[in-house]
Amino acid sequence: MGSIRVVLADDHALVRSGIRALLASSGVVVVAEAGDGRSLLRDVRVHRPDVALVDVSMPLLDGIEATRRIARLSPQTGVVILTMHDDASFVARARRAGARGYVLKDSAVERLLDVVRRVAAGETCLADDGEAVDEPLTSREREVLQLVVEGKKNGEIAELLHRSIHTVRNHRARLMHKLGARSAADLVAAAERLGVAVGLPGTGRG
Amino acid sequence: MGTTRIAIVDDHALVRDGLARLLALEAGFSVVGSCGDGAGALKLLAACRPDVVLLDISLPDADGLDLVGEIRRRNPETRVLMLSMHSEPEYAAEAIARGACGLVGKAASAETLVDAIRRVAAGETLPSAERLSPREREVLALVAAGRSNDEVAQELGMKRKTVDGHCGRLMEKLEIHTRAALVAYGRRIAF
Numbered sequence: 001m002g003s004i005r006v007v008l009a010d011d012h013a014l015v016r017s018g019i020r021a022l023l024a025s026s027g028v029v030v031v032a033e034a035g036d037g038r039s040l041l042r043d044v045r046v047h048r049p050d051v052a053l054v055d056v057s058m059p060l061l062d063g064i065e066a067t068r069r070i071a072r073l074s075p076q077t078g079v080v081i082l083t084m085h086d087d088a089s090f091v092a093r094a095r096r097a098g099a100r101g102y103v104l105k106d107s108a109v110e111r112l113l114d115v116v117r118r119v120a121a122g123e124t125c126l127a128d129d130g131e132a133v134d135e136p137l138t139s140r141e142r143e144v145l146q147l148v149v150e151g152k153k154n155g156e157i158a159e160l161l162h163r164s165i166h167t168v169r170n171h172r173a174r175l176m177h178k179l180g181a182r183s184a185a186d187l188v189a190a191a192e193r194l195g196v197a198v199g200l201p202g203t204g205r206g
Numbered sequence: 207m208g209t210t211r212i213a214i215v216d217d218h219a220l221v222r223d224g225l226a227r228l229l230a231l232e233a234g235f236s237v238v239g240s241c242g243d244g245a246g247a248l249k250l251l252a253a254c255r256p257d258v259v260l261l262d263i264s265l266p267d268a269d270g271l272d273l274v275g276e277i278r279r280r281n282p283e284t285r286v287l288m289l290s291m292h293s294e295p296e297y298a299a300e301a302i303a304r305g306a307c308g309l310v311g312k313a314a315s316a317e318t319l320v321d322a323i324r325r326v327a328a329g330e331t332l333p334s335a336e337r338l339s340p341r342e343r344e345v346l347a348l349v350a351a352g353r354s355n356d357e358v359a360q361e362l363g364m365k366r367k368t369v370d371g372h373c374g375r376l377m378e379k380l381e382i383h384t385r386a387a388l389v390a391y392g393r394r395i396a397f
Contacts, residue, residue, distance in 0.1 A: 011313060012291060012311075012312035012313050013312070013313055013314060013315050013316070014221075014225065014228075014289075014310075014312045014313070014314055014315070014316060014319055015220075015221050015224065015312055017224070017228055017315070017316040018220070018221055018223070018224020018225045018227065018228050019220060019224050020224075021224055021227040021228045021231070022220065022223060022224045022227055035313075082220075084218060103220075104218075105218035105219070105220045105221055106217060106218045106219050106220070106242070107219060107220060108219055108220075108223075109219075109220060109223055112220060148384075148386050149386055149387070149390050150387065150390070151382055151383055151384045151386060151387025151388075151390070152384075153383065153384060183352065183354075183385075184384070184385040184386035184388075184389050185349075185350070185351070185352030185353075185385075185389045186352065187386055188386055188389045188390045188393060189352070191390075192393070198390065
């Protein structure tokens with residue numbers, strides 16, 4: 001059997017380098033690294049990896065939303081969520097988005113390798129625990145909410161999404177309405193409640 | 207120059223083992239021990255007396271920042287280099303104020319970490335950004351809790367204009383450009 005090809009996405013470069021070093025001697029090859037959700041989608045489109053190792057908290061597009069899009073974009077790619085969140089609602093969101101594995105960052109490397117190998121072989125290593133998920137937003141609205149919370153202005157959001165500023169304003173108004181939000185602080189609180197996992201401030205800039 | 211002996215304290219095994227693997231490849235570095243919590247850290251440092259300890263700021267049983275003083279007292283020869291998943295610059299200022307030699311964000315590259323370890327081992331203290339003033343922190347905490355500037359002014363007994371000024375300076379220092387980002391920032395940091 002050939003080596004397993006992996007795209008590794010995490011907004012912390014040191015974490016990526018460390019995990020790459022750990023995987024190096026095990027027949028798992030990291031073909032690309034991404035520091036935000038949008039770069040991840042680009043890398044998946046280009047490399048069509050066997051497995052995408054995806055951190056939940058990432059700038060521009062969080063790991064949950066990125067997972068949902070990878071499932072459509074590259075169905076042969078199995079998504080393994082790699083996270084510090086040991087939280088049933090995150091697991092449920094990841095599973096609903098199409099992830100096939102979930103590995104905590106405090107796991108041993110053997111556990112990571114085991115899940116990567118099984119997911120590459122087509123298995124699903126994520127049990128349905130029946131946890132309900134509150135998801136009132138569309139995929140696009142969730143994306144806009146993340147960008148607002150990360151401090152992007154409407155014009156910047158329009159540019160990122162290739163939409164008019166008018167469309168972005170509409171999304172934003174609908175968001176505020178759906179979430180019952182009246183202020184920026186309300187939006188930030190709603191994003192936390194809905195598990196929108198913003199990444200590092202600043203790293204997605206420019 | 208001899209070998210730099212390094213210990214790693216980070217609660218995420220994949221991160222800890224990854225860093226250990228990474229640093230072990232570096233010429234002149236030797237990783238002499240690692241552990242995942244504060245209690246373990248004090249024992250580990252007593253046993254292996256490293257030149258540099260990489261200390262994660264958030265540990266399950268302790269705030270890494272609170273450990274710095276204790277480590278400096280027990281192991282005066284060990285230099286503390288903090289690691290953080292947060293890139294917020296004033297964490298670095300806080301770490302140095304507590305006796306660490308600097309802070310490296312986990313968003314940094316491996317080269318940056320290696321360079322920081324060499325400099326800290328050589329006795330340098332890494333540069334850091336300006337700290338927030340106590341007043342600025344107070345304002346930030348209330349903004350993060352969802353208060354309007356008028357409400358902040360009332361609660362802190364300031365003029366509305368003064369609060370506006372604090373918010374402006376906060377956004378400038380933190381390179382933040384919107385209210386939503388300021389709120390999110392304030393909710394993230396806590397020390």
